[in-house]
Amino acid sequence: MASTAVRGKAQSRARTVNWRRRLGSLVLPGYTHLVMLWLFAPIIVMVIFGFNDTHGRLNLVWSGFTLKWFADPFGVTALTNAVVTSLVTATIGAFISTVLGTMIALASHRYAFRGKALLDAVMVMNIAASEVVMGAGLLTLFIAGNVPLGAVTIVLAQVMFSIPFVAITVRARLVGFDNSLEEAAQDLGASPLTTFMLVTLPIIFPGVLAAALLAFALCLDDYVITSFVSGNTLTFPLWVYGATRLGVPPQVNVIGTFIFLAGALLAISFAVIRSWRNRQLARESAL
Amino acid sequence: MAVGARAPRQQALRSRLGRALAPYLLILPGSGWLLLFFLLPIVTLAITSLESGDFISGFNFTWNFGNYSGGLSLYSTQFLHAIEFGGTATLVALVVAYPAAYWIAFHAGPRKSAYLLAVLLPFFVSFVIRTLSWGMLLTDNGPLFGPLKSAHLLPLDFHVLATPVAVTSGLAYTFFPFMLLPVYASLEKIDRGLVEAAQDLFASKFEVFRRVIFPLSVPGVFAGILLTGIPAVADYVNQDLLGGVGTTMVGRVIETQFQVNINYPLAASLAFIFMLGLLATLILYQRIFGTEQIMGD
Numbered sequence: 001m002a003s004t005a006v007r008g009k010a011q012s013r014a015r016t017v018n019w020r021r022r023l024g025s026l027v028l029p030g031y032t033h034l035v036m037l038w039l040f041a042p043i044i045v046m047v048i049f050g051f052n053d054t055h056g057r058l059n060l061v062w063s064g065f066t067l068k069w070f071a072d073p074f075g076v077t078a079l080t081n082a083v084v085t086s087l088v089t090a091t092i093g094a095f096i097s098t099v100l101g102t103m104i105a106l107a108s109h110r111y112a113f114r115g116k117a118l119l120d121a122v123m124v125m126n127i128a129a130s131e132v133v134m135g136a137g138l139l140t141l142f143i144a145g146n147v148p149l150g151a152v153t154i155v156l157a158q159v160m161f162s163i164p165f166v167a168i169t170v171r172a173r174l175v176g177f178d179n180s181l182e183e184a185a186q187d188l189g190a191s192p193l194t195t196f197m198l199v200t201l202p203i204i205f206p207g208v209l210a211a212a213l214l215a216f217a218l219c220l221d222d223y224v225i226t227s228f229v230s231g232n233t234l235t236f237p238l239w240v241y242g243a244t245r246l247g248v249p250p251q252v253n254v255i256g257t258f259i260f261l262a263g264a265l266l267a268i269s270f271a272v273i274r275s276w277r278n279r280q281l282a283r284e285s286a287l
Numbered sequence: 288m289a290v291g292a293r294a295p296r297q298q299a300l301r302s303r304l305g306r307a308l309a310p311y312l313l314i315l316p317g318s319g320w321l322l323l324f325f326l327l328p329i330v331t332l333a334i335t336s337l338e339s340g341d342f343i344s345g346f347n348f349t350w351n352f353g354n355y356s357g358g359l360s361l362y363s364t365q366f367l368h369a370i371e372f373g374g375t376a377t378l379v380a381l382v383v384a385y386p387a388a389y390w391i392a393f394h395a396g397p398r399k400s401a402y403l404l405a406v407l408l409p410f411f412v413s414f415v416i417r418t419l420s421w422g423m424l425l426t427d428n429g430p431l432f433g434p435l436k437s438a439h440l441l442p443l444d445f446h447v448l449a450t451p452v453a454v455t456s457g458l459a460y461t462f463f464p465f466m467l468l469p470v471y472a473s474l475e476k477i478d479r480g481l482v483e484a485a486q487d488l489f490a491s492k493f494e495v496f497r498r499v500i501f502p503l504s505v506p507g508v509f510a511g512i513l514l515t516g517i518p519a520v521a522d523y524v525n526q527d528l529l530g531g532v533g534t535t536m537v538g539r540v541i542e543t544q545f546q547v548n549i550n551y552p553l554a555a556s557l558a559f560i561f562m563l564g565l566l567a568t569l570i571l572y573q574r575i576f577g578t579e580q581i582m583g584d
């Protein structure tokens with residue numbers, strides 16, 4: 001009799017402990033998902049207000065669902081021009097910084113050379129430096145050199161802050177790179193350029209592409225440095241910032257949603273392809 | 288005979304020379320760009336900061352150190368605001384990010400990379416738009432506070448916009464991934480064998496965390512503090528779009544002095560003071576942890 005009572009008590013205690021542990025194990029994942037919700041909340045607001053049936057320029061209060069802004073995303077000419085400027089400068093900036101950054105990554109992966117540590121230190125400084133200081137410095141340089149501000153100075157600045165990010169991204173990709181592949185190609189009579197195009201580039205291409213996309217995103221999104229060196233030229237973020245005083249038209253939400261979807265689709269497909277490839281590699285090595 | 292032997296030797300010599308020059312040729316354009324548009328601007332900034340004069344009669348270099356003392360005394364409040372709001376935001380980001388990073392690193396299993404991707408996805412929305420949307424969430428009768436007010440859970444005159452809280456929360460939001468990712472990376476790297484060893488030695492869950500996991504994650508925490516703190520202290524977009532009259536940070540002052548007041552020397556000296564402060568912090572950091580945390584190799 002007594003022993004069953006003890007057992008029953010022990011069982012119920014075990015049950016409460018178990019129950020408590022299960023509740024405890026829900027706290028952290030629940031919290032993490034709340035953090036994720038927090039991160040996405042402003043994005044959700046942006047998307048929703050692209051469907052807002054506003055009248056006038058203020059897009060702050062929900063006044064009914066409409067698709068008219070999605071039907072007319074380029075209805076504000078000045079905004080469209082700014083978006084085009086952004087796309088053009090960011091494409092050129094991403095291209096130049098990808099080439100130059102990849103060259104730095106190749107050099108520092110392959111060779112030990114004098115000044116390597118210095119170059120690394122400069123790149124770390126560049127990443128860590130605050131944008132206000134870099135923008136202000138560039139402006140004093142352009143003033144001192146009488147350089148007219150505009151699309152060209154925007155590209156000059158954007159390439160400057162993208163190079164280190166490209167170099168680091170590509171270098172990370174080069175870590176597992178087997179130098180003997182290049183040596184083999186050269187032993188077979190390939191010129192350095194042919195070796196690069198036929199051997200090196202295909203292998204590091206995923207890294208280079210990722211770096212190019214990163215650089216493009218950085219250039220497209222930059223506000224602070226660009227605002228110092230843009231003169232009267234307006235990029236997308238600059239136009240939106242200026243519009244906050246008068247009211248941001250819903251087209252900004254629509255274009256923001258498009259850019260978000262494009263970036264998200266690219267990032268997700270990158271991740272899916274990579275995990276698929278990793279699984280494939282694991283299967284091959286298992287065989 | 289001698290002529291025939293010369294050609295291959297010359298070729299070998301040239302290729303050896305080529306190999307010696309190759310790294311320099313490869314880094315030349317990129318490092319030249321950084322020299323011209325990253326390092327040289329610091330020099331022109333320093334020169335401008337010592338000029339005197341005004342926009343109409345022109346600026347002259349006169350070793351005018353008065354810009355520095357004047358700038359510091361005139362805008363000490365804004366410098367303090369920058370440290371206060373930026374510092375608080377960094378701390379908030381750390382406290383919010385650490386548990387999430389911990390859970391992703393230790394318990395998310397095969398979905399780890401999906402969670403990391405989710406942390407990065409909001410970054411595909413332009414920074415300015417993200418800040419504006421955050422502001423919309425915080426409006427006095429917006430989607431967050433409106434329902435709480437009509438349910439009488441908050442007083443009707445409750446507001447967050449135009450206060451330091453709005454600025455700090457915006458900064459913490461904007462730079463959040465810069466905190467979460469390095470913390471996650473350092474947690475992820477921890478050898479699970481160490482955790483198991485501590486458990487085998489009868490350490491409680493809390494003791495395992497306090498004496499094994501947390502100390503090993505400290506480099507990531509410091510990297511996160513640096514990567515979040517530097518842009519947060521300098522930022523003026525959050526302050527401008529979310530804050531009010533009394534929340535101005537030094538970044539905003541530098542921008543206004545350059546763009547609106549066209550007082551280049553004063554603006555340059557403020558930027559230079561700011562940069563030196565950050566540089567001192569960075570050097571201190573590097574002394575303790577090295578550059579490996581940032582360069583990733």
